[in-house]
Structure formats: structure tokens, C-alpha cells
Amino acid sequence: MSEEKKQQLQDSDLVVWPVFSELIAMDEDEEGFSKNLFQTFKDQVEDTFEEIDENLASKNLDKLSSLGHYLKGSAAALGLVKISSQCERIQNYGHKINCDNFELSPTSTVDTDSDDYWVLLISDAFEKAKDGFEKSEKALNEYFDDEL
Template identity: 50%
Template sequence: MIEPMPREIINWSILEEIIYMDEDDPDFSKRLASQFVVQADTTFAEISEELKTNKNLEELEKLGHFLKGSAAALGLQRIAWACERIQNLSRKVEKTFPTKEELLSTLPEGTQIFDIDMKIYDDLNNGTPPTTDGDELYLFLIKRALAQAYLEFQLARNELSVYYHDYLY
């Protein structure tokens, strides 16, 4: 049974705890957010690479876990959720992944998705699930989870950029 995806892109009560530390260290939370953007970009690339080349589930599990940790710590709960799916699919404790329609419907109303993000999302979601029960299925589902994580990342980045009045690279 897959845990339902949280609705809000950012769990502000968590992020605010970090923003609270800006008192002592101005821009601390913003630096962290920027750092996360870099880290997420890197990690997504690594996952993508892993899916294409080694297809090592253990490695994928670590990558998913890694990104989940920092996403959750920053309150980026939808990313963390998607990363947890990658983690669990890699460990084969989950065997399904919701459809993209289901997932998109969980987004808060009025959430804007840029065309380019939507395109990447659709591209990654392409393909038909393998009929076999082997690693192929998990890898396929991981790829879809990655697509979701990536979309969520873009949404979170947008929201953070709005908050900090500065686009986060």
C-alpha cells in the first residue's frame, strides 16, 4: 500500500524551522535551497544515468534515499514522496506506481506547470510497462517515479524562487 502523496509542494512548517535559523545566519535557508537545487539536479542525472546503464537497483535505492533525506529536511514533501517511491521500488517492496493523472490531481489548485517541465514529464512517462515481473518492471516504475520527482522538483523550485524573490539555480 503506497502512502498517499502529500498535497502541498512545500511543507512550510518544516521549512520555517530552517528559515528561523536565518536569524543567526542570514540567507542560511536560501543557501540551503540553492544547494538542494544543485544536489537534486545532480541526483536526478545520476538516477537517470543509472537507469540507462547499470540498472543497479541497490544504487538506485541509495540515490533515492539520499535525495529523499534532504528534500524531507527542507519540507519539500512531494519530492521526498517520489524519492521514497524510487527507494521502495528499488528495494522491490512496492510494485506499483500511481498514474500521472492520479498524481497531477493531487496538486494544489492553481499550480502552474511550465510547458517545458510538462514535456519532460510526459517524455519520461512514456513507454509501456513490461509484462515480466523482473527488474524491468521496477526499473520502469522507477523511471516514472523519477519523472514525478523531477516535476515536483521544478514545482518546488518555482515556489521557492517566488519565496526568495530570486530564481534558484
């Protein structure tokens, strides 16, 4: 792996480097181990994002919280901080906990006690999680010099 690619990934703020580098070190024992982990995670993300979409439509806050928790743990274990932090928001909002004091636009007329309010907050976190995933996937493709 070139030093330039390592530095680009470190500078991207998409990964927690100490966690990520530990995974990469495992490639010494089993070639391609880390890449396989990230490929498995990509599949997991795609399935979970689909479930989040479905549960946003049905406003199932408990399930959304569970899905956020599930993906948060997987992303954190891989050092994917942008995805992990947004999934933590989904998890908390699903329990009606505004963990980061996020506010909708001042012109919003949604009652903060309604499920619709929490669905909007989850939708914001979900959009940011998808963006973080796209950026992370691109950065990892460049790092591994291959498509995940």
C-alpha cells in the same frame, strides 16, 4: 517576506510548512541561511538526477535505491514533500518493494518479476520527482524573490 508569498507557498502543498518555517527562522541568526540551504539542495538534485538517469539506463536497482534514499532525506529535511515522497518510491522500488501498490497500464506486458518492471516503476517516480522539483524550484524562487 510578504504574508501573501508565505500563504502562496503554504497553499502550494509543495512544502511541509512547520519544517520549512523552522529553516526560515534560522535566517534571523544568519541572513540568507535558508536560501543557501535550498541552493545547495538544487545542486545536489541536479547531480543526483543525472546519476539516476545513468543508473536507469544500466538498470542498477541497488544504486537507484541508494540515490532515492539519499535525495529523500535531503528533501524531507527541507520540508520538500513532493520530492521526498517520489524519492521514497525510488528507494523502495530499487529494493523491489511496491510500497504504494503502483501498477503499470493494464496493457503492459512487462513481467512483474523482471528488473525491467522495477525500472519502469522507478522511471514513473523519477518523472514525478523531476516535476515536483521544477514546481518547488519555481515556488521557492517566487518566495525568495530570487533565482536559486
